[in-house]
Amino acid sequence: MKPDSKPKLLIVEDDEGLQAQLKWAYDDFDVVIVGDRESAIAALRAEEPPVVTLDLGLPPDPDGTSEGFAVLDAIMALKPDTKVIVASGHGARESALTAIERGAYDFYQKPVDIEKLGLIVRRALSLHRIEAENRALAARAGEGNKVLGRMITAAPEMVKVARTIERVANTNVSVMLLGASGTGKELLARGLHDASDRRGGSFIAINCAAIPENLLESELFGHEKGAFTGAVKTTEGKIEMANGGTLFLDEVGDIPLPLQVKLLRFIQERVIERIGGRKQIDVDTRIVCATHQNLEQMIGVGTFREDLFYRLAEVVLKVPSLAERPGDATLLAKAFLKRFADEMNPSVTGFSPDALAAIDGWPWPGNVRELENRVKRAVIMADARLVSASDLDLGPGADDAGGLNIKSAREQADRKMIRHALARSEGNISNTAKLLGISRPTLYDLLKQYDLQG
DSSP: OOTTSOOEEEEEOOOHHHHHHHHHHOTTSEEEEEOSHHHHHHHHHHHOOSEEEEESOOTTOTTSSHHHHHHHHHHHHHOTTOEEEEEESSSHHHHHHHHHHTTOSEEEESSOOHHHHHHHHHHHHHHHHHHHHHHHHHHHTTTTSEETTTEEOOOHHHHHHHHHHHHHTTSOOOEEEEOOTTSSHHHHHHHHHHHSTTTTSOEEEEETTSSOHHHHHHHHHEEOTTSSTTOOSOEEOHHHHTTTSEEEEETGGGSOHHHHHHHHHHHHHOEEOOBTOOOOEEOOOEEEEEESSOHHHHHHHTSSOHHHHHHHOSEEEEOOOGGGSTTHHHHHHHHHHHHHHHHHOTTOOEEOHHHHHHHHHOOOTTHHHHHHHHHHHHHHHOOSSEEOHHHHTOOOOOOOOOOSOHHHHHHHHHHHHHHHHHHHTTTOHHHHHHHHTSOHHHHHHHHHHTTOOO
């Protein structure tokens, strides 16, 4: 539909007097009127109206509902996003429940109140537009906001991290990623691997905190047959498996001191010995590590080796939390919803406005992992086509701790609101200005003032 064209409204009604009455009531719509099932289906295919008003009492069953329900079923099968508003004077309550169960948007009882019906029709059109916008945004979610090939972000803080990774990808420097759990450190490590000349080799990830200390050495370095009870065959370790590729050591701060010594020797000499073995094995594996712990503080108390730290931390990158990336929660949520809806609940098409507001306002203490889990659960549990704030089960958001300097606090608030609005409107300046309640020239001035990208 062109921006300046009227929206289509299909009226399925066999009463000629009511046809004329309804047609003149909707001068802001391009009205198409039909009076039977065959014509209704033909008009649906040809016009693709977003909203349909449907009289359930159609010929050849004008005193019943069978023909009307047949039309409703056909519309839901052909274009399930259509908002169908059904009407009947026959067993109104029972018909209403049946119609809603079969996909109708709303129901009204005859005799028709033109004014009330008009409100329902316009509300249905508004919802259809919101859902269509959500589908379009979800389909594009992140396509223009991807860094390192797969990470979705529009936040300058995360883009800066990604650009640094791209610059060092083809060097041999070791990279350490610092950040809270769930911020996407493994995704960044994978991005580094994919951007490097090692992309043809394996990317192996291991969470050092998830493996008992007595098994971690075997996991990393492998073992020979008979090296210990249960070692029934020779097994390669993760370092060896990543030969020619990249090994990602997550939660490297949990590696025990004795094993830190062995890891340091590998990094210095590029050789390993399996447990129970005497043969030195040359291995060309790049190590990328991550942790949420303060390793410098651990060095001070003697639980992490200083020499290993400097070997692992030639380039140190702090990965910002989701709360430090205004607007990214919305972009990521849309991408997650599209993925999970396709997999588990295709009837879900997007987020309601209150859900988007809740996503924007939540502090996301569990970061991207928490967001992904909440969207997944919401998609599974949602009864409607739009995920609501209640489906996400988000409580009141934490209040931002305001600074004492009013000018600084206002600037911070302006930046945050502009970035949220840009994310919500997918970078569209006109829509962003409308969301913020300001003119486009004012928004351009603010973007320039705060050095934000529109």
